[in-house]
Amino acid sequence: MVRAIVGANWGDEGKGKITDMFASKADIVIRFQGGANAGHTIINEHGRFALHLMPSGVCSENTTCIIGNGVALDINKFINELEDVKKAGLNPKLLVSERCQILMPYHILLDEYEEERLGKAAFGSTKSGIAPFFSDKYAKIGIQVNELFDDETLKAKIKNICTLKNLTLKYVYNKPLLDEDELFATCMDYKEKIAPFVCDTHTYIQNAIKDGKEILLEGQLGTLKDPDFGIYPMVTSSSTLAGYGCVGAGIPANQIKDIVVVTKAYSSAVGAGEFVSEILDEEEAQELRIHGGDKGEFGATTGRPRRVGWFDCVATRYGVECQGATQVVMTALDCLSYLEEIKVCVGYELDGEVIDYFPTTPALKKCKPVLKTLKGWHCDIRGIRNYDELPQETRDYVEFIEKEIGFPITMVSNGPEREAIIYRNK
Numbered sequence: 001m002v003r004a005i006v007g008a009n010w011g012d013e014g015k016g017k018i019t020d021m022f023a024s025k026a027d028i029v030i031r032f033q034g035g036a037n038a039g040h041t042i043i044n045e046h047g048r049f050a051l052h053l054m055p056s057g058v059c060s061e062n063t064t065c066i067i068g069n070g071v072a073l074d075i076n077k078f079i080n081e082l083e084d085v086k087k088a089g090l091n092p093k094l095l096v097s098e099r100c101q102i103l104m105p106y107h108i109l110l111d112e113y114e115e116e117r118l119g120k121a122a123f124g125s126t127k128s129g130i131a132p133f134f135s136d137k138y139a140k141i142g143i144q145v146n147e148l149f150d151d152e153t154l155k156a157k158i159k160n161i162c163t164l165k166n167l168t169l170k171y172v173y174n175k176p177l178l179d180e181d182e183l184f185a186t187c188m189d190y191k192e193k194i195a196p197f198v199c200d201t202h203t204y205i206q207n208a209i210k211d212g213k214e215i216l217l218e219g220q221l222g223t224l225k226d227p228d229f230g231i232y233p234m235v236t237s238s239s240t241l242a243g244y245g246c247v248g249a250g251i252p253a254n255q256i257k258d259i260v261v262v263t264k265a266y267s268s269a270v271g272a273g274e275f276v277s278e279i280l281d282e283e284e285a286q287e288l289r290i291h292g293g294d295k296g297e298f299g300a301t302t303g304r305p306r307r308v309g310w311f312d313c314v315a316t317r318y319g320v321e322c323q324g325a326t327q328v329v330m331t332a333l334d335c336l337s338y339l340e341e342i343k344v345c346v347g348y349e350l351d352g353e354v355i356d357y358f359p360t361t362p363a364l365k366k367c368k369p370v371l372k373t374l375k376g377w378h379c380d381i382r383g384i385r386n387y388d389e390l391p392q393e394t395r396d397y398v399e400f401i402e403k404e405i406g407f408p409i410t411m412v413s414n415g416p417e418r419e420a421i422i423y424r425n426k
Helices: 015-023 075-087 105-121 130-138 145-149 151-173 180-197 201-210 242-250 282-291 313-323 392-405
Strands: 002-007 028-031 040-044 047-051 064-067 093-097 215-222 256-264 267-269 307-309 327-331 341-350 353-355 368-375 409-413 421-423
Touching (some): 002 015, 002 242, 015 256, 015 409, 028 201, 047 075, 105 151, 201 215, 215 242, 242 256, 256 313, 282 307, 313 341, 313 392, 327 392, 368 392
Parallel strands (some): 028 064, 028 215, 327 409
Antiparallel strands (some): 040 047, 341 353
16 A cells, blocks of 8 residues: 655644654655755654655665655765664665656755845745756756766766856856866766665566555655645745655555645744744744754754744645645644643635635735634643543644544644654544
């Protein structure tokens, strides 16, 4: 069976922990989109890991982890992260699709130069080269992993890349130009590093499906960062939807049977973009930020403070609808235990009217949150493993949100550890 684990919101929902939990029972875990621009933090018996390119299944010795063709592969970050994982005593089985494309050093530079050029209008990029990478992929001037092993094809492509990029570097950014020989040498270094992992993952995955293997698709970020259905243009550059797993991993569309959509008990986001339920009072926001997550609400990749806000029922309902959720997991419920009252966004006020749907970005810019106040439980709920043992106010909160979003919340997380999960009988 194929299961996808994806985010409902802006990312940072706690997918890493949920993937790690499911991965212990999976045969294969596949990263199918994104790159090293966002991280998944997982905590288990092996330690604490902030993973960026490694699939969250690296902690499970019986699991094969695959970097799918839809990923922006930063080879140096891949190798460095693998070394860190091995230092923890792990030796994951890793495969990289031969059709995967390589994130090059000039992608990172172009990302930095464009944010610099935009100034105050910048996108809030992590400057990991993601947008330039995907631009090149669809302009058909990206470098696939398999091309590293064909010198003639590679040299011709590098020549064309330098011709195009150097015009931009010279006339748009006034920055140093690319050198063909240096790029070829970089590619040869990449070839040596990645060669042990390269595989025809299409055939591998097809055989695994025929053999009835348990396959887990791991998404990065969430619905609202999708380039089509998110808060465009403040989005990422590859689709964050479960359906894209069919493309980014090479899974037949009729094979994804379970879509686990993760949402957090409150809202958080890194980077710019519309965020209707954001807490604008900095003192109030900082208090939630400090209580949030394992080490507070600070980005696993950037380390920068996340924007935080109240749970947004409008955005989350839209998010799980777009993902096609079969079940929803709510994480970080314990982080709200300090509050006597908890606000929830139940609608948007747009031009004097209250709406319950998620509009396009121009309208979203004008929306104000319609908030409902619920009673908090104001006590520590960590350590509880039975849903019925949670305070009544905690259960009321979960069930109120479940009704608002219209999808079953089958699990709630009340701590950062893998075992800190409560299963609900639905």
